Amino acid sequence: MYCDKVIELLKELERSREDTIPPYNNDGINQVLSEMKTLDAEIIDFLRKQKDNLPLDAIRLRRAAIERNKRCLMTYIWTRLQRLKEMRWEIGAILPSDVRQNLSQSEIEWFNNYCKTLVSYMKTIGSDTGLNLTQDTKPPKSLYTEVRSLVDAGKLELESGEVLILRKNSQYMLSRSQAEPLIRQGILEQVRQ
Amino acid sequence: MDIDIRELIDDEDDENQEEMTAQKVLQNVERAWLNEKFSPEILPHQTDYVECLLEQIKGMEGNLAKLSKTDPKVDLHKLELERIKFVITSYLRTRLKKIESFCVSVLEEEATRSEEDKYLSPAELQFAKEFALNADNHFDTILRHMPQLYNKLDRNKKIIEPNLNSFVFLKCNKHIDSVIIKNTLEGQEEEIVLEDNSQHLMPYSSVAEFVKNGTVQLI
Numbered sequence: 001m002y003c004d005k006v007i008e009l010l011k012e013l014e015r016s017r018e019d020t021i022p023p024y025n026n027d028g029i030n031q032v033l034s035e036m037k038t039l040d041a042e043i044i045d046f047l048r049k050q051k052d053n054l055p056l057d058a059i060r061l062r063r064a065a066i067e068r069n070k071r072c073l074m075t076y077i078w079t080r081l082q083r084l085k086e087m088r089w090e091i092g093a094i095l096p097s098d099v100r101q102n103l104s105q106s107e108i109e110w111f112n113n114y115c116k117t118l119v120s121y122m123k124t125i126g127s128d129t130g131l132n133l134t135q136d137t138k139p140p141k142s143l144y145t146e147v148r149s150l151v152d153a154g155k156l157e158l159e160s161g162e163v164l165i166l167r168k169n170s171q172y173m174l175s176r177s178q179a180e181p182l183i184r185q186g187i188l189e190q191v192r193q
Numbered sequence: 194m195d196i197d198i199r200e201l202i203d204d205e206d207d208e209n210q211e212e213m214t215a216q217k218v219l220q221n222v223e224r225a226w227l228n229e230k231f232s233p234e235i236l237p238h239q240t241d242y243v244e245c246l247l248e249q250i251k252g253m254e255g256n257l258a259k260l261s262k263t264d265p266k267v268d269l270h271k272l273e274l275e276r277i278k279f280v281i282t283s284y285l286r287t288r289l290k291k292i293e294s295f296c297v298s299v300l301e302e303e304a305t306r307s308e309e310d311k312y313l314s315p316a317e318l319q320f321a322k323e324f325a326l327n328a329d330n331h332f333d334t335i336l337r338h339m340p341q342l343y344n345k346l347d348r349n350k351k352i353i354e355p356n357l358n359s360f361v362f363l364k365c366n367k368h369i370d371s372v373i374i375k376n377t378l379e380g381q382e383e384e385i386v387l388e389d390n391s392q393h394l395m396p397y398s399s400v401a402e403f404v405k406n407g408t409v410q411l412i
Contacts (some may be wrong), residue, residue: 033335036339036340040297049210107331109331110331114327121316127286133289135282136279137286142272145273
């Protein structure tokens with residue numbers, strides 16, 4: 001039936017977890033595109049062959065199928081962009097390689113452009129260096145937070161100028177603003193009280 | 194003698210108008226933040242207040258650095274600063290999220306507004322334009338493979354508009370004589386009076402103008 005393939009694409013996206021991006025399904029997209037081309041060719045064929053009594057319903061059906069295919073394809077790539085955008089806020093400008101290999105060339109380009117746009121916007125806030133909006137995402141309850149180091153990360157210079165050596169499995173009290181980026185990078189883990 | 198006193202008072206008033214206290218600026222930003230958080234559409238930007246508050250924060254951080262580290266007050270002040278920073282970043286983030294999701298409609302509406310009452314700050318406008326262009330370029334990589342009649346994305350299909358009829362909680366700061374609520378189902382209109390300090394739940398579209406001029410606070 002018409003449009004089956006594109007629905008399959010969308011289902012594939014929906015089945016995956018929301019904070020992940022499944023591999024870019026190039027084959028699937030090409031199949032949908034070629035279905036659209038076939039349908040278009042069929043319409044043109046109808047128009048050419050029958051001059052007087054056009055099979056209007058058949059043409060309408062094919063047109064609707066093409067429009068639906070198009071709409072669903074757009075949804076597919078738009079949803080992927082939304083997830084990619086979330087990752088920029090969660091992980092930062094450098095994507096892990098397992099995410100990166102799931103993206104299409106154009107998506108990587110989009111991501112780089114998005115990073116640029118975002119960074120140049122953040123630079124304009126305030127007078128000098130700008131403001132990093134990806135920090136302070138949760139209302140602060142306390143100034144310090146208890147964290148556990150997941151790896152031997154080595155030296156960490158604190159805001160006060162002291163140097164702390166992060167060892168695997170040891171716990172520290174760090175200021176939230178300093179701990180937050182490290183938690184996001186997976187170096188530290190927050191200890192729940 | 195009388196005149197002298199009056200002059201003194203007048204002078205004080207003038208100063209108050211020119212210089213806002215840090216407290217007042219913070220209040221304004223907090224109000225803007227709440228409004229922005231709860232309103233479905235993007236509101237006029239308050240960049241001036243935000244910039245001003247950021248300056249204040251920088252000053253306060255400088256002062257804190259001078260105090261001794263063992264002083265218990267330092268940590269309290271720092272926590273307060275963190276809270277203020279959260280309000281600012283959350284405010285700007287909310288605006289960015291709205292710009293991103295309603296990109297096309299935000300840009301279109303912005304183009305119809307005059308220079309004085311732009312809703313977006315220049316930096317935000319730049320962001321919106323670049324975002325829209327970037328998304329269009331990406332869409333185009335797929336669209337250009339489609340059959341000829343269909344390889345454009347028309348405006349109506351691409352646009353996402355905020356739902357202005359969504360319900361909001363609000364608190365009234367001033368007495369408002371008439372607010373018109375449209376009942377879209379029955380096609381009727383209803384007019385109500387908002388008392389000073391009263392709280393209501395109603396469609397956003399009815400109070401949009403009052404939110405923008407500050408007579409109503411979304412909560």
